[in-house]
Amino acid sequence: MSDQNAASANRDVVVRSLDNFASVATIGGEHSVVIDEPREFAGDGAAPNPFGLILSALGGCIAGTLRGVARQHDFDYADASVRLSLRVNRPTKGPLDPGERELRISRVMADVTITGSLTEEQQGLLRHGVETCPVGNTLRRSLNLVETVTFKG
Incomplete structure (x- = not known):
């Protein structure tokens, strides 16, 4: 493997x-x-719902990346919170709406608040961490989704 x-x-x-x-x-x-x-x-x-889990994954990644950056550079902060919201490309009435098949997230907003006494350098390192967490990197760049469907009788 x-x-x-x-x-x-x-x-x-x-x-x-x-x-x-x-x-x-x-x-x-x-x-x-x-x-x-x-x-x-x-x-x-x-x-x-599935969109909520996507936002949760991004928020968890940002929070974890912030802790990782702080530990890598031997400093700490008191707390971090990540508030996420999204916009979609079209209104929908839910899974029974035929237009739902065209629904997608068109924008995600992440509002990150970090509490603690931090130098400008530490703030810059944390800002860079927010901008480069792996889930965020995935969502910002094109994703190659490969789907296989199998039917069993």
Whole structure:
């Protein structure tokens, strides 16, 4: 197995459908996350929707990258919070709306607040960390999505 395949193997995600629009994602064979649509979109509202999970992944990556940058440069800060919101390219009435197939995130806004006594240099390092977290890098650049569909009888 190549280094790239070995590194990604423990991050593979398997998603299985549940009732209605809900599903459960098993991440790396260790963690489970339920995904659902809100009630106004015909879901049960039992869990975050897929777009919410994308924002959560970006926020978690930014927060983790900030801690990593601070540790690499031997300083600390008191707290960091990341508030994320998104805009979509078109209105939708949910998964039953035929226009939903054209829906995509058109813009993500991340408002990062870092609390602590920091020098200008440390602030610059943290700002660079926000701008270069791996999930952010992925979302900013084009992504090659390869899909395979298999039907079983």
